[in-house]
Amino acid sequence: MARIGEAAGPVVPRDALARARQRASLVPDLLVEARRVVNTVIAGWHGRRRRGIGENFWQFRPYVEGESMASIDWRRSARDDHIYVRDKEWEAAHTVWLWADPSPSMLFKSQGATVSKESRALVLILALAELLSRGGERIAWPGLTDPFAARNGAERLAARLLHAADLPARPDLLPLRRFSDIILAGDFLDPVEETQQWLDPLAQRGVRAHLIEIADPAEETFPYSGRTEFRDPETGQKLTAGRAESLTEDYRLLYDARRAELAAWCRKLGWSYTVNHTDRLASDALVRVHTALSAEVGQGAR
Structure with missing residues (x-):
């Protein structure tokens, strides 16, 4: 399905170096925010040892x-x-892998959102790194770090993100092995069959995945009317709608169908699917992912 582009979002830098610099400028503040979020949920967080x-x-x-x-x-x-x-x-014989979508579409932030999708995804991943590290878990980011266990896991992960020249839109998931978990935070707006093709090898290897869909409120409600120009941040293609409100019903049907199909596929595999909105609390997603991680520990992916 098409992404909402520049109707209410920022200008997207196409240069990889510019994207890396922009991400690096966000990381220190996002690490602070991640630790703040952790402190709101830590009382209910139990380690898996x-x-x-x-x-x-x-x-x-x-x-x-x-x-x-x-x-x-x-x-x-x-x-x-x-x-x-x-x-x-x-001792759990697995690592929890963490990943946040670095695609340009994640930069989108409408007027109704408090943060961009990229900021929310990184906050969630860094918060999970903090919580998991405190619990003695081994964590890693595919293609960025090898698995490691350290009390300052979030800080170490943030440091690697600061110096990452470029992050692929989809990392190599071959290093993930049976009994591992992977938490993926992104908007998952690609066609469902493409997402399934990318992640299906994980299910075949016995890896358990937890998808966190980061959603901007405008992506759900489509609050546009009148003459509006939309631009796909991935391809740069533009669409001009004379009466944008006439697209609302069809758009919402497609948007909801994509989410429902992907969530149902995850449930069938024994994976979890969580939606977190950028106008709501990040801690809501942490609680749900923690519950999913704690389920059937030691039994591997279903």
Whole structure:
């Protein structure tokens, strides 16, 4: 479907270096905003670590008859009259990959929005990096970083974004392996079949995806009337409508059908699909994605 272009949006720089500089100028403030958003949801955020096979200490618990004697911690047991087992922490054998759409269409910001789609996507991804890193998760951005675990994960990711000369519209997803999760934040305005073709190999490899559709309110309501010129920020093609209001009904039908089809496809694969509007809180999406990430942990993608 066609994107809304310059009817209410900014001028889109086509030069890759200009785009990189523009993104770099946003990143420091977006990192601050991401941490602010994190602080609004951190009280309800629970890490995904649990008891199981691993190397790190988890807890002491009373010995249960029938368990292996090798699991007993004799030093701890010697402190009183009880026998204790030293539990190890369960280690998830996967990485959470993070990605925000760098396409020119993400620069769109209507008068009814508080931020551009690009800003919202980056805030969400950096906030997720912060939350996941605090929880001890391994994170990565395909084509930008290798998987790593660090308490300052959001800061490290932001630093890489600051110095990224160019980001491909669609990154190489081949490095993603079974039991990994990937969170993709974008507008997903490409034809549904193109998005499915791009992401279907992930499902075949057992990767679980979580799509966050970043939507500007004008993209849903199409509040245009009279003579209006629309420009596709991806191709530069222009469309002039003499009576833009005459397109409203057909446009909304196409827009809603695209979202419904893509969301249904994700549900069929066991993936999650979240819509976040740029005139609403970013924290709403974080809560929903956290719930999706926590579902069926350790069982891989469905």
